[in-house]
Amino acid sequence: MADVRPFERGSEAVSDAGPRRSRRRPLFGGELLHSLQLPMLTRRYNERRVVAAYVFVNSGLAIGVMAALALATNQPFAFPSLGPTAFLLFYQPLAPNAAPRSCFFGHLIGVLAGYLSLVVFGLTDVPPDLEAFTAARVGALALSLALTLSLMAWLDIPHAPAGATTLIVSIGILRTPEQLAILMLAVVLLTAQGYVINRLAGLPYPRWAPRLQPTKP
DSSP states (O other), X not given: OOOOOTTEETTEEGGGGHHHHHTSOOSSOHHHHHHTOHHHHHXXXXXXXXXXXXXXXXXXXXXXXXXHHHHHHTSOOOOTTHHHHHHHHHHSTTSGGXXXXXXXXXXXXXXXXXXXXXXXXXXXXOOOOTTSOOHHHHHHHHHXXXXXXXXXXXXXXXXXXXXXXXXHHHHTSSOSHHHHXXXXXXXXXXXXXXXXXXXHTTOOOOSSSOOOOOOOO
């Protein structure tokens, strides 16, 4: 199994992209942007400490924003599968499964597969009960996860946290169309935060699709 290091895509490290970034016009002024660049920090300090601090600060900030939205609107803007998505966004932001396309379509596949399983087994109006599973609930869980993982593999849209999203839906924790729309809006907002934060940190986080991996000679 390949070892994917943080802030790398395949075998190409972030520092390889440094010369290309230096030719770009700074977004908020050279001094501020340069002071936030992770590649520079990892050359001066212990890499694990820098990465751990980066993940700590930004994941806490990102999920804090989502939880504050949930508090202000009384809507499910914070749910469990946002946690692993945040981990990917800030620990392996250049990995294919952390790209905006993977985050969005992965969770969307999970939502649609989860809701379809509720429809198939007649559970759209049944509240969750984690202590008294029925045969229908077992079928919904199995169908939703199987559909989600196989579709992500077939369409080459990997995003492991979507497996948790589809179970959240097929268990019935979030099951109404309104709740599922909020869920997808939360995914978009979290991914947007990841884009802004990673770009400010000097990382070439993709705008949409995963960055192409370098071809080996």
